[in-house]
Amino acid sequence: MAEERIGVYICHCGTNIAKMVDVEAxxxxxxxxxxxxxxxxxxxxxxxxxQEMILTDIAEHALTRIVVASCSPxxxxxxxxxxxxxxxxxxxxxxxxNIREQCSWIHEDAAAATEKSKxxxxxxxxxxxxxxxLESRTAPMCPSSLxxxxxxxxxxxxxxxxxxxxxxxxxxxxxxxxxxVRRLDLTAPYLDSAQDLLDRWISRVEHHPFIRxxxxxxxxxxxxxxxxxxxxxxxxxxxxxxxxxxSILVCTGYKEFDASxxxxxxxxxxxxxxxxxxxxxxxxxxxxxTKAGKTPRNVAIIHCVGARSNEHHPxxxxxxxxxxxxxxxxxxxxxxxxxxxxxxxxxxxFGKGCEDFYRRCAEAKTAFFMFDKHHLPAxxxxxxxxxMLISMRERLTGEEIEVPADLVVLMVAMEPREDSSxxxxxxxxxxxxxxxxxxxxxxxxxxxxxxxxxYIAGACQFPKDIPESATQARAAVARILAKVAQGKIAVDxxxxxxxxxxxxxxxxxxxxxxxxxxxxNDEKHVSNIISAVCKAxxxxxxxxxxxxxxxxxxxxxxxxxQIEGVL
Amino acid sequence: MAVRINPNLIDDLEHYGATDVSxxxxxxxxxxxxxxxxxxxxxxxxxxxxxxxxxxxxxLSSLDPWLCYxxxxxxxxxxxxxxxxxxxxxxxxxxxxxxxxxxxxxLLYRSWxxxxxxxxxxxxxxxxxxxxxxxxxxGSIAAYDGPNAFLPAHCIHxxxxxxxxxxxxxxxxxxxxxxxxxxxxxGAPKVGLGLYLRYLMLLPVHFLTQERFRKCENKKPWAIHxxxxxxxxxxxxLIMFFLKYVQAGxxxxxxxxxxxxxSAIGLVVGSILFLRGRINKDAxxxxxxxxxxxMFLALLIFVSITGxxxxxxxxxxxxxxxxxxxxxHLMGVVPMLGLEVPxxxxxxxxxxxxxxxxxQLLAAARAEHPSPVAQTATAD
Numbered sequence: 001m002a003e004e005r006i007g008v009y010i011c012h013c014g015t016n017i018a019k020m021v022d023v024e025a026x027x028x029x030x031x032x033x034x035x036x037x038x039x040x041x042x043x044x045x046x047x048x049x050x051q052e053m054i055l056t057d058i059a060e061h062a063l064t065r066i067v068v069a070s071c072s073p074x075x076x077x078x079x080x081x082x083x084x085x086x087x088x089x090x091x092x093x094x095x096x097x098n099i100r101e102q103c104s105w106i107h108e109d110a111a112a113a114t115e116k117s118k119x120x121x122x123x124x125x126x127x128x129x130x131x132x133x134l135e136s137r138t139a140p141m142c143p144s145s146l147x148x149x150x151x152x153x154x155x156x157x158x159x160x161x162x163x164x165x166x167x168x169x170x171x172x173x174x175x176x177x178x179x180x181v182r183r184l185d186l187t188a189p190y191l192d193s194a195q196d197l198l199d200r201w202i203s204r205v206e207h208h209p210f211i212r213x214x215x216x217x218x219x220x221x222x223x224x225x226x227x228x229x230x231x232x233x234x235x236x237x238x239x240x241x242x243x244x245x246x247s248i249l250v251c252t253g254y255k256e257f258d259a260s261x262x263x264x265x266x267x268x269x270x271x272x273x274x275x276x277x278x279x280x281x282x283x284x285x286x287x288x289x290t291k292a293g294k295t296p297r298n299v300a301i302i303h304c305v306g307a308r309s310n311e312h313h314p315x316x317x318x319x320x321x322x323x324x325x326x327x328x329x330x331x332x333x334x335x336x337x338x339x340x341x342x343x344x345x346x347x348x349x350f351g352k353g354c355e356d357f358y359r360r361c362a363e364a365k366t367a368f369f370m371f372d373k374h375h376l377p378a379x380x381x382x383x384x385x386x387x388m389l390i391s392m393r394e395r396l397t398g399e400e401i402e403v404p405a406d407l408v409v410l411m412v413a414m415e416p417r418e419d420s421s422x423x424x425x426x427x428x429x430x431x432x433x434x435x436x437x438x439x440x441x442x443x444x445x446x447x448x449x450x451x452x453x454x455y456i457a458g459a460c461q462f463p464k465d466i467p468e469s470a471t472q473a474r475a476a477v478a479r480i481l482a483k484v485a486q487g488k489i490a491v492d493x494x495x496x497x498x499x500x501x502x503x504x505x506x507x508x509x510x511x512x513x514x515x516x517x518x519x520x521n522d523e524k525h526v527s528n529i530i531s532a533v534c535k536a537x538x539x540x541x542x543x544x545x546x547x548x549x550x551x552x553x554x555x556x557x558x559x560x561x562q563i564e565g566v567l
Numbered sequence: 568m569a570v571r572i573n574p575n576l577i578d579d580l581e582h583y584g585a586t587d588v589s590x591x592x593x594x595x596x597x598x599x600x601x602x603x604x605x606x607x608x609x610x611x612x613x614x615x616x617x618x619x620x621x622x623x624x625x626x627l628s629s630l631d632p633w634l635c636y637x638x639x640x641x642x643x644x645x646x647x648x649x650x651x652x653x654x655x656x657x658x659x660x661x662x663x664x665x666x667x668x669x670x671x672x673x674l675l676y677r678s679w680x681x682x683x684x685x686x687x688x689x690x691x692x693x694x695x696x697x698x699x700x701x702x703x704x705x706g707s708i709a710a711y712d713g714p715n716a717f718l719p720a721h722c723i724h725x726x727x728x729x730x731x732x733x734x735x736x737x738x739x740x741x742x743x744x745x746x747x748x749x750x751x752x753x754g755a756p757k758v759g760l761g762l763y764l765r766y767l768m769l770l771p772v773h774f775l776t777q778e779r780f781r782k783c784e785n786k787k788p789w790a791i792h793x794x795x796x797x798x799x800x801x802x803x804x805l806i807m808f809f810l811k812y813v814q815a816g817x818x819x820x821x822x823x824x825x826x827x828x829x830s831a832i833g834l835v836v837g838s839i840l841f842l843r844g845r846i847n848k849d850a851x852x853x854x855x856x857x858x859x860x861x862m863f864l865a866l867l868i869f870v871s872i873t874g875x876x877x878x879x880x881x882x883x884x885x886x887x888x889x890x891x892x893x894x895x896h897l898m899g900v901v902p903m904l905g906l907e908v909p910x911x912x913x914x915x916x917x918x919x920x921x922x923x924x925x926x927q928l929l930a931a932a933r934a935e936h937p938s939p940v941a942q943t944a945t946a947d
């Protein structure tokens with residue numbers, strides 16, 4: 001151990017660290033630790049000059065191991081591992097001390113923070129001495145994909161993958177493809193028929209030689225790992241099929257908010273209060289009528305039903321404003337004598353062509369009433385003139401008003417499907433507080449998930465319109481095809497291993513593994529960990545009564561040294 | 568009491584000239600551009616929104632349209648072409664029809680055919696009436712003035728006063744209705760007699776100077792309007808009080824006629840400027856012309872020209888031609904005044920100063936007793 005030459009680098013992170021931690025003092029302290037050949041501080045270690053400094057020192061001082069004290073390893077561990085690789089060191093000869101998130105950002109006593117930084121750096125130096133060189137490996141990549149959900153996103157993805165010559169299995173729970181878009185009449189802002197849009201895709205999907213469609217089917221189990229998944233699909237006739245797919249794309253869509261939860265709107269109580277989807281059905285049938293069969297003189301459209309509310313969903317469902325405008329135009333064109341009132345909180349007619357659409361709608365003399373989302377309008381039966389009266393406080397004039405209505409359309413919010421958490425568990429992805437599936441990174445990796453090889457697209461991630469869903473689906477396809485093109489997948493060098501000589505075959509670890517990464521060898525009576533599936537969480541290693549499991553890069557020696565070092 | 572929305576209002580106002588209000592998306596540029604828009608009379612934005620959303624009652628009790636002088640800066644600034652200036656103009660037409668208890672105003676504004684018919688009908692009745700009178704009372708068509716006159720000045724004088732009092736009465740009733748709608752509308756504060764007296768001078772001052780109009784950034788329309796108005800006022804005084812001298816002749820009575828000539832020049836030049844402006848659309852406020860605007864202008868020019876021609880014919884020693892022209896002149900005067908003053912454009916001679924007066928009264932009363940309604944409105 002004595003011949004190890006360790007380089008320690010303390011980052012100022014601009015002022016993020018330096019304003020609370022005396023970085024120079026930490027560097028001087030590190031210089032005194034046995035084994036440390038050189039210790040320096042620098043403004044931004046992650047910058048090119050910062051990395052260059054490490055590279056130069058490795059060459060000049062024959063450094064063998066590196067400690068960087070900076071931000072969280074989640075942020076820049078790959079950066080510094082890259083630097084080590086470039087300098088010819090094994091990238092796992094690096095250890096990081098998190099003196100930003102775990103120190104400077106959370107403390108107010110500069111002296112104590114400096115002391116803590118020294119302790120963290122000391123721990124990292126002690127640990128890095130025990131780091132072992134590790135090598136990444138690769139696994140084969142199965143080129144076929146499983147797409148879960150046959151709505152616009154699912155179909156867009158399936159077609160794109162299949163057109164690229166790759167096999168696609170498309171699993172749809174319903175008896176028909178098309179998802180929620182099937183229920184729509186025309187689409188905003190160009191007023192194309194939703195059915196026409198779907199028909200074009202559906203016939204292509206159904207006849208594509210590379211797409212196998214499973215209708216009335218469900219994904220019931222997902223085994224395997226990135227590039228080598230083994231999904232089990234329960235088909236129409238009740239049989240379960242095991243397929244092989246390198247990638248999984250989840251496009252399970254959304255469902256609509258239950259409008260009866262907002263009592264003041266009278267959905268379910270008043271016959272002529274309908275949801276936007278029920279109104280779409282009216283439009284599709286070509287008949288805008290009240291329950292009594294009369295043509296409505298006044299139609300009121302209430303926006304944000306269940307959305308942008310503290311009680312229900314805090315988010316905006318994004319497509320409803322434009323849909324409401326579409327309704328207004330469709331009503332005006334079908335019933336030129338009718339008056340349309342939009343009761344809204346904010347007009348969010350975003351997207352290409354939609355602003356113009358809003359203008360057209362306004363010019364068709366649609367009235368816009370702004371209400372406060374904390375004081376919802378109330379719908380009640382009326383006795384004179386119109387069927388119903390909606391009372392609300394109009395925000396732009398401050399006036400308490402009553403809007404007459406013969407038909408009330410509720411623009412119900414989008415919400416995650418009731419089975420979304422089940423799907424999430426099946427494919428091992430997670431949902432946010434509202435239940436929408438979470439992407440790997442909201443900006444940099446918006447279609448991948450935290451599970452390698454599992455992607456998301458469409459409204460299962462968040463409310464989206466048709467073009468966005470199709471776009472996101474194709475983005476996911478690009479990610480998948482990039483992997484397929486490589487033909488193999490990189491497997492992380494950090495995983496758990498069973499020492500078969502020590503394993504007693506108790507199977508404790510098999511039940512512990514959250515990723516299904518451990519298989520039991522019935523012949524040899526020992527557990528075996530599939531390295532490509534293992535996430536190196538360490539549960540099995542902690543649980544193993546025989547101490548037969550070792551987590552690479554998190555060995556007992558390394559962790560003990562780190563603990564000793566910090567104390 | 569909650570305001571019941573009238574979804575038909577926006578359709579109704581289209582007949583009065585508000586054809587673009589639906590384009591408004593409430594950005595508020597119009598109110599920012601308007602030098603008159605001040606709390607609590609923030610327009611045109613508020614009026615635009617009230618109209619778009621069918622808030623009929625608040626609009627009926629609103630003074631805002633009368634506080635706008637249509638310089639057109641708002642329409643120029645409007646990013647959507649919603650024509651706030653023309654919308655305020657349409658609202659003034661609509662308010663005029665709402666103040667009018669007879670319903671005639673509504674009929675005239677909503678249908679140019681009705682207006683044209685009414686003008687022609689009144690003109691024909693007037694013509695027939697004066698011809699019948701001229702031929703039956705013992706005068707001669709060949710005599711313009713003197714005891715034998717076809718239309719003796721003292722008879723016309725009585726007719727003028729009868730008409731003046733009738734029109735004044737009609738306008739007074741409509742003004743009373745305006746007072747009731749605006750000063751006793753929902754949420755209006757109580758205004759004591761003391762306040763009414765304190766601000767009474769606003770009425771003559773604003774009637775004679777149109778001082779508020781002068782606040783518009785472009786001063787030219789104010790100047791032309793004032794010139795035109797003073798010309799008319801001079802002519803009105805001449806006719807109502809000095810008709811005897813005006814109609815006497817054939818010599819020129821410089822004492823009376825100087826005023827007559829000056830106001831005649833004012834009226835002709837003013838009318839021509841208005842007409843040219845509307846034809847050339849030379850200003851934002853001339854971009855849109857309602858049918859009633861054209862008919863008003865036509866009458867104005869017709870009356871001015873025939874008035875001048877009959878005067879010249881009289882002086883030129885052609886009494887018969889002068890008499891015929893006089894009857895034709897009256898055929899323009901009677902429908903112009905009879906229809907325009909109580910039922911149409913000219914009623915603004917009363918409504919404008921009244922609105923300035925009422926607005927001041929309401930503001931003063933609110934300052935004395937801030938109402939909770941006013942406070943919440945400001946808090947928004």
